[in-house]
Amino acid sequence: MDPDAVAKAFVDHYYSMFDSNRAGLASLYEDGSMLTFEGQKIQGSQNIVAKLTSLPFQQCQHSITTVDCQPSGPAGGMLVFVSGNLQLAGEQHALKFSQVMFHLMPTPTGSFYVFNDIFRLNYA
Amino acid sequence: MDPDAVAKAFVDHYYSMFDSNRAGLASLYEDGSMLTFEGQKIQGSQNIVAKLTSLPFQQCQHSITTVDCQPSGPAGGMLVFVSGNLQLAGEQHALKFSQVMFHLMPTPTGSFYVFNDIFRLNYA
Numbered sequence: 734m735d736p737d738a739v740a741k742a743f744v745d746h747y748y749s750m751f752d753s754n755r756a757g758l759a760s761l762y763e764d765g766s767m768l769t770f771e772g773q774k775i776q777g778s779q780n781i782v783a784k785l786t787s788l789p790f791q792q793c794q795h796s797i798t799t800v801d802c803q804p805s806g807p808a809g810g811m812l813v814f815v816s817g818n819l820q821l822a823g824e825q826h827a828l829k830f831s832q833v834m835f836h837l838m839p840t841p842t843g844s845f846y847v848f849n850d851i852f853r854l855n856y857a
Numbered sequence: 858m859d860p861d862a863v864a865k866a867f868v869d870h871y872y873s874m875f876d877s878n879r880a881g882l883a884s885l886y887e888d889g890s891m892l893t894f895e896g897q898k899i900q901g902s903q904n905i906v907a908k909l910t911s912l913p914f915q916q917c918q919h920s921i922t923t924v925d926c927q928p929s930g931p932a933g934g935m936l937v938f939v940s941g942n943l944q945l946a947g948e949q950h951a952l953k954f955s956q957v958m959f960h961l962m963p964t965p966t967g968s969f970y971v972f973n974d975i976f977r978l979n980y981a
Contacts, residue, residue: 769925769926772923803973805973806972812960
């Protein structure tokens with residue numbers, strides 16, 4: 734399958750789950766996964782989802798602007814770079830989030846999980 | 858050595874070379890390296906540097922705002938996420954470039970080269 738299409742499908746699935754059932758993101762990380770959120774390093778699916786569900790907003794809607802994808806090496810991973818906007822419920826203006834990097838690794842069943850995740854809000 | 862310090866040193870070295878001797882960046886890529894530049898995919902050190910040296914500006918100065926780093930897996934690689942500003946000679950305002958992701962891989966001599974490189978200008 735086309736890696737760009739796989740990356741795009743993963744990103745769509747990830748943000749659809751983020752916007753509708755944030756706790757469900759636990760299924761997309763594993764114990765060795767890492768998130769760097771605005772410089773804060775967090776390891777493991779449980780801790781990562783605890784962070785994401787504790788963000789100070791409930792309802793949100795992501796819209797994706799760009800998805801770039803490259804194979805990361807012989808282990809079958811993919812690097813995915815995402816930019817887009819984040820609309821918070823009750824806020825007039827969308828935030829540009831622009832800076833999310835995922836390193837996806839294959840699972841034994843042929844799907845992918847997030848091994849590395851780096852998030853920076855775009856303050857421009 | 859502290860991975861964050863290694864990543865910071867690499868990024869400082871990379872942009873110092875970009876701003877003073879862009880063709881010299883060839884030494885920081887290898888034949889298997891990939892660059893995605895604003896969605897355009899380019900492979901190999903020679904082609905990558907041809908792209909970087911053909912950008913429509915001569916003198917420039919990068920200033921780095923954030924550097925995030927994570928180990929990318931058992932092969933000893935590092936993912937480095939960089940945000941910052943790009944000042945072009947003769948332009949009044951700096952551009953936010955904000956979106957550079959490097960995947961660094963170790964060399965046999967103990968240094969690193971860029972295996973993956975994804976660049977997006979920040980249009981915010």
